[in-house]
Amino acid sequence: MSEFIGTNLRLIRLFHDLSLTDLGEQVGVSKQFLSRVETGAEVASAHLEAALAETLEVLPEFFYRIDPNPIVDEQCHFRRQLTTKVALRQVARARGEMLKRLVGVLDEHVELPQYQVCEADAESPETIERAAEMFRSLFGLGLGPLSNVTRIAENAGAVVLRVCGLAPEIDAVSFATKRPLIALNGDGRSACRERFGVAHELGHFSLHIGVLTGDRLTETQANRFASALLMPRSTFATECRLALRGTRLNWPGLSELKLRWGVSKAAIIFRGRQLGVFSDDQARAGYVGLNRHGEALKESEDHLIANEKPEVIAESLKVMKEHYGVPQSAVAREMRVQPRLLQDLLELPQVELTGNVVSLRSSTSTHFSETRMR
Structure with a gap:
C-alpha cells in the first residue's frame, strides 16, 4: 500500500502561501504536529487527510503521488x-x-x-x-x-x-x-x-x-x-544615436526608440552604454533623469505598449x-x-x-x- 508523502503536503501548503500555523488553525491541529506529518514522523489520520485535501484544494490521492523528477x-x-x-x-x-x-x-x-x-x-x-x-x-x-x-x-x-x-x-x-x-x-x-x-x-x-x-x-x-x-548590436547601435542630441540625451528620441523596440528607456540607456554609444556620464544622467521624473519603476509610455x-x-x-x-x-x-x-x-x-x-x-x-x- 502506498504511503502518505509529507513533501507533497509541504508543496501544496507553500503553493497556497500558508505557514504551518495558518494551516494548522484551519484543520484543527498544531503546527508541531503538521511539521511532523510533513517530515514523515507522524501519520495523518483519515479525518485529517480529508480536511487537508479540502482546505488545500487537492484530491486525497495528491498526497500519495511520487514525483520522479522534482x-x-x-x-x-x-x-x-x-x-x-x-x-x-x-x-x-x-x-x-x-x-x-x-x-x-x-x-x-x-x-x-x-x-x-x-x-x-x-x-x-x-x-x-x-x-x-x-x-x-x-x-x-x-x-x-x-x-x-x-x-x-x-x-x-x-x-x-x-x-x-x-x-x-x-x-x-x-x-x-x-x-x-x-x-x-x-x-x-x-x-x-x-x-x-x-x-x-x-x-x-x-x-x-x-x-x-x-x-x-x-x-x-x-x-x-x-x-x-x-536590441542586437549590429542594428541597435546605429539607431541608438537617435537618443542623443549633441552631448546630451534626447528624451523624445528615447521615447521613440522605446515604442519601436518594446524595451524600457532604462534598458535602452543600459544597452547604449554597453555598446559604447553613451558615455558613463550620459548614462548616469539618464538614470538620474528617470528618477527625477518618477520613472524609475514605471515609465510614462508604458500604457502605450x-x-x-x-x-x-x-x-x-x-x-x-x-x-x-x-x-x-x-x-x-x-x-x-x-x-x-x-x-x-x-x-x-x-x-x-x-x-x-x-x-x-x-x-x-x-x-x-x-x-x-x-
Whole structure:
C-alpha cells in the first residue's frame, strides 16, 4: 500500500502561501504536529487527510503521488533572486512545481512545440552576444524589433504563464525542467518589463544549464543575453544615436526608440552604454533623469505598449475541451487537484480558436509551431 508523502503536503501548503500555523488553525491541529506529518514522523489520520485535501484544494490521492523528477535548485532561475527572501522563493517554486505538473498532463495529450533553445557559452560578453545572435538566426528573426517575445519563447518550446501569488520582489521565475517553464509575475508588470523578463529567462536556459543561478554573475550574464536578443548590436547601435542630441540625451528620441523596440528607456540607456554609444556620464544622467521624473519603476509610455498574452496553455486546454471532449475538470483530476486550484493557477483569458489546429505562428518570422492532439 502506498504511503502518505509529507513533501507533497509541504508543496501544496507553500503553493497556497500558508505557514504551518495558518494551516494548522484551519484543520484543527498544531503546527508541531503538521511539521511532523510533513517530515514523515507522524501519520495523518483519515479525518485529517480529508480536511487537508479540502482546505488545500487537492484530491486525497495528491498526497500519495511520487514525483520522479522534482525541481532542484539548479533548475530554478529567479529574476531578482539576489534580494528575494528564501520563503518567497519557496512559494514561487511551489507554484512552478504545480505548473510543471499541469504541463506534464498537457504533454500527455497535446503535441507542444519542440524545445529548441541551444546551450551556449557564457564565458565572456562576446560569447553571450553571439549566443543571442544565434538564437535570432535559428528562428529567422532578423535584426529588427521583436513584435512578440512571449510567442517566440513558446515557439522555441518553452511554456510561458502569467502567475498570480508571486511576491512583488520576483519579476519572473523559470524552471529548466523537461518542458522549460517561464512564470511571469501576474501583478501588473509593464509590457517592457515582462518582455525583458522572458528574454532574461531564455538567457538562463541557453547559458546556465545545470548551473546554480541567482548570484550577480549569472544575473549579469542573463541580462546581457536579454539585451542582445532584444536590441542586437549590429542594428541597435546605429539607431541608438537617435537618443542623443549633441552631448546630451534626447528624451523624445528615447521615447521613440522605446515604442519601436518594446524595451524600457532604462534598458535602452543600459544597452547604449554597453555598446559604447553613451558615455558613463550620459548614462548616469539618464538614470538620474528617470528618477527625477518618477520613472524609475514605471515609465510614462508604458500604457502605450500592450502586454503580450501567453498562448500555449490556454490554446491547448481549449482544443482539448472543444474538439476532444477533455474539460479542465478532467485535467485537474489528472493533476490530482480540485478544479478551483487549477483555475487559481491559470487565470486564463479566453482564446478564440477555429479548426483542430492551434497556431503559434510568430509574426516576427516565418518559423511557426503548431499544437495538435496526438
